[in-house]
Amino acid sequence: MTDPAASPIANAPALILGGGIAGLASALALARQGIASHILEKRANYSEEGAGIQIGPNGTRILQQLGVAERLQPLVGTPEALSVRDGRSGAQLALLPLGDWIAQRHGAPYWTAHRRDLHSALLAAAEAEPRITITLGDTAASITSDDAGVSVATTAGRSVSGFALIAADGIGSTVRASLFNGAQPTPYGKSAARSVIPIAAAPEQLRRQIVTIWLLPDAHVVHYPVSGGQELAMVVVLDDAHLSDSWNEPVPAGEIEQALSASAPALRKLITQAHDWKRWTLRTLPVPTQLAIDNVALAGDAAHPMLPFFAQGGVMALEDAAVLAATLGSKQGTTGGLLADYASKRRARVARVVAASQRNGRIYHLDGAVALARNAVLRVTPPQHLMRQYDWLYGWRAT
Numbered sequence: 001m002t003d004p005a006a007s008p009i010a011n012a013p014a015l016i017l018g019g020g021i022a023g024l025a026s027a028l029a030l031a032r033q034g035i036a037s038h039i040l041e042k043r044a045n046y047s048e049e050g051a052g053i054q055i056g057p058n059g060t061r062i063l064q065q066l067g068v069a070e071r072l073q074p075l076v077g078t079p080e081a082l083s084v085r086d087g088r089s090g091a092q093l094a095l096l097p098l099g100d101w102i103a104q105r106h107g108a109p110y111w112t113a114h115r116r117d118l119h120s121a122l123l124a125a126a127e128a129e130p131r132i133t134i135t136l137g138d139t140a141a142s143i144t145s146d147d148a149g150v151s152v153a154t155t156a157g158r159s160v161s162g163f164a165l166i167a168a169d170g171i172g173s174t175v176r177a178s179l180f181n182g183a184q185p186t187p188y189g190k191s192a193a194r195s196v197i198p199i200a201a202a203p204e205q206l207r208r209q210i211v212t213i214w215l216l217p218d219a220h221v222v223h224y225p226v227s228g229g230q231e232l233a234m235v236v237v238l239d240d241a242h243l244s245d246s247w248n249e250p251v252p253a254g255e256i257e258q259a260l261s262a263s264a265p266a267l268r269k270l271i272t273q274a275h276d277w278k279r280w281t282l283r284t285l286p287v288p289t290q291l292a293i294d295n296v297a298l299a300g301d302a303a304h305p306m307l308p309f310f311a312q313g314g315v316m317a318l319e320d321a322a323v324l325a326a327t328l329g330s331k332q333g334t335t336g337g338l339l340a341d342y343a344s345k346r347r348a349r350v351a352r353v354v355a356a357s358q359r360n361g362r363i364y365h366l367d368g369a370v371a372l373a374r375n376a377v378l379r380v381t382p383p384q385h386l387m388r389q390y391d392w393l394y395g396w397r398a399t
């Protein structure tokens with residue numbers, strides 16, 4: 001047993017690159033282990049904060065542990081069910097239980113939130129935590145990792161050092177590109193467009209506290225309540241050869257309506273209520289064989305960008321944070337050894353979720369006879385049986 005007080009972890013902060021969901025959650029989870037951190041976030045402010053994000057019980061449980069759930073709860077939606085619909089006929093194919101059923105089954109609720117609200121709740125908690133330092137508008141210009149820890153020279157001319165570097169710098173991670181295998185996510189041939197409208201603007205039958213998925217050939221639409229149930233967040237996933245590096249590219253007027261012109265009347269009516277569609281290009285990346293090298297580890301989208309077909313992108317970032325902090329919190333052994341332990345605990349889990357998300361995407365976008373077969377299976381399978389298949393996902397715990 002090494003003396004925890006003599007560990008470098010007790011005597012220097014963790015450097016965290018990126019103050020998004022993974023970065024802030026990691027800092028908060030480390031603080032609960034008594035470990036200080038310094039976040040470098042390249043954006044000077046957080047003005048553009050996305051739209052909807054779903055947080056299953058495996059994520060809300062972590063928010064409870066981080067002391068963030070109470071702050072966030074008034075701002076979320078708590079959907080009672082997940083309705084799967086045929087996007088052309090509008091027929092409901094399945095109504096799967098969420099609400100009390102999933103909360104009781106997994107000991108934590110299923111929430112739907114505006115990404116802005118999740119991020120703001122994490123940020124407020126981090127700003128109130130004396131062990132966390134946040135520097136906005138700065139990033140790493142160069143990174144040196146050796147036995148003593150990690151040193152970062154920043155683009156603004158700072159020099160900061162820590163016992164480790166957690167790269168939580170999102171899907172376009174420069175750390176993954178420069179220090180790991182250099183692989184970059186490749187376009188998936190689709191984009192996701194999102195918008196948020198007042199729930200009162202939705203057609204009456206869609207003003208419900210549920211998650212709804214409309215399945216169409218080569219497309220799907222998801223919507224759910226956010227902002228305490230007062231707004232509806234919508235995401236439309238479409239074939240799209242156009243490429244963009246932005247999370248916030250405006251969609252030309254009429255493009256979404258045109259793409260969904262053969263869909264069910266209620267869906268078409270809903271879509272026309274939104275006037276500020278923003279899209280991002282979907283990209284995939286095989287989970288890197290290494291999620292940690294020496295004193296540097298990847299977390300969140302930097303480690304494993306997710307296609308949005310399983311609603312787990314934000315939650316996997318929260319899980320990474322919880323495992324990272326629990327592992328480093330032991331302060332036993334070298335930093336490199338502890339980060340390797342973190343990586344081995346996470347790799348199989350995130351690879352399974354990435355694969356499940358890709359599989360969902362294929363199932364969602366089926367056409368013709370196979371789509372009819374899918375619909376028949378959804379209609380006849382008992383809803384609770386379908387949901388129990390996800391116990392491995394929602395029942396997960398960090399330790």
Ligand SMILES: Cc1cc2nc3c(=O)[nH]c(=O)nc-3n(C[C@H](O)[C@H](O)[C@H](O)COP(=O)(O)OP(=O)(O)OC[C@H]3O[C@@H](n4cnc5c(N)ncnc54)[C@H](O)[C@@H]3O)c2cc1C
Binds near residue numbers: 017021023049169170
């Ligand atoms: C502006 C924005 C809007 C988004 N909108 C949605 C949405 O509507 N729906 C959805 O499902 N997902 C959205 N996402 C992605 C979603 O947040 C992530 O997929 C998921 O939560 C995992 O979080 P993450 O912290 O790993 O990545 P992110 O949430 O992407 O956070 C990465 C953070 O790192 C910062 N960063 C990037 N490069 C550097 C660098 N070199 N140095 C320092 N900091 C850096 C970024 O500015 C960002 O704050 C959005 C992300 C962003 C940044």
